[in-house]
Amino acid sequence: MRTVAVLGAGKIGEALLSGLIAAGRDPQSLLVTTRSGRAAQLAEKHGVRAASTAEAAAEADVLVIGVKPQDIEPLLVSLAPVIRPGALVVSLAAGLPTALYERHLPAGTPVVRVMPNTPMLVGEAMSVMSAGSHAGPEDMETVRELLSAVGSVIQVPEAQQDAVTALSGSGPAYFFFLVEAMIDAGILLGLPRNVSTELIIQSAVGAAKMLRETGEHPVALREAVTSPGGTTISAIRELENHGVRAALLAAIEAAALRSTELGAAHR
Incomplete structure (x- = not known):
């Protein structure tokens, strides 16, 4: 079972964790990081593991990035030297292109851009995913499987993501x-x-x-x-x-x- 880390587990990140656990995933295969002490609270509540960004990046097969858009670039700078080779990066940040992630992370890192929406909190999200330059069919299937635990999932070209954000994200x-x-x-x-x-x-x-x-x-x-x-x-x-x-x-x-x-x- 792949190890999944949620970096910046706000409401959407926690909803994803809850959905994955409800779908049968071992909580110990899930890592969570936050800028505050909330990671420890989430670990206690859900049985997942709290970790630092560096620890999560070194261990996780899939990194789900749920921090605010303005915090993305500092996070990517810190991830670049420690991310596990071949790790899949999933962005939940509205408006940010996969090219931004690919520019900061090691060459060849697969990145998938996702626009979810708040009904994820009740297991009824509409999540829309788009592949970056290095994300292949297996990567997309991994993301589809993760997001299916909290609602419906479709795939569109990244050029359509601004329209998706306006329509289902908002x-x-x-x-x-x-x-x-x-x-x-x-x-x-x-x-x-x-x-x-x-x-x-x-x-x-x-x-x-x-x-x-x-x-x-x-x-x-x-x-x-x-x-x-x-x-x-x-x-x-x-x-x-x-x-x-x-x-x-x-x-x-x-x-x-x-x-x-x-x-x-x-x-």
Whole structure:
């Protein structure tokens, strides 16, 4: 069994550790590093091993890097002289290209860029992976296996990662924003907050399940709810009048542009 080290185990890193353990991985095959004393807490909580960056780099077959983007380059400088030859590096940092890692790490180091999202915390992540210059099919399968423990995984060319970041990386925030507005609408209409919240959350869960399990196009599912002259079409008209569709397109486009900007300084 390959040894996996999570460098910078914040919420996403801890979620990955939990998912791997739940999927049957031996906790002792998992290493964790943090800048604070949290590594020891995670070790006690999950049975994994706390380690320094140098210890993890020297031992691990797979290094999952979950530190903040601004901390990446100092970390890579410290990793370069101690990383185990042939180790696979997996980046979870938004916007940062694999070329940045390859520039700092020993020649030939396989790097895979991943854009996960926060539903990883409940085992329902959408993780999107892209191969760097030296990552082969076996490396991609290793990453797919790891990430499958915490949700769904697909692979795209790295040139599409800024779009992925905008769509699924930031995507949960758009849904939370919409749910928040709908709950407030229920309160405006006189419902208690707890009732409005339960109605909207279950409606969201049910709608998502219908999308996944029926395989129907969203338009077909929406039309099935939209009776001629009924309440739903009145609501849809107002959404269109207020430019909600155009606003979503513009918002996601802005997120993709920002992802591109974040990575531009490191290309």
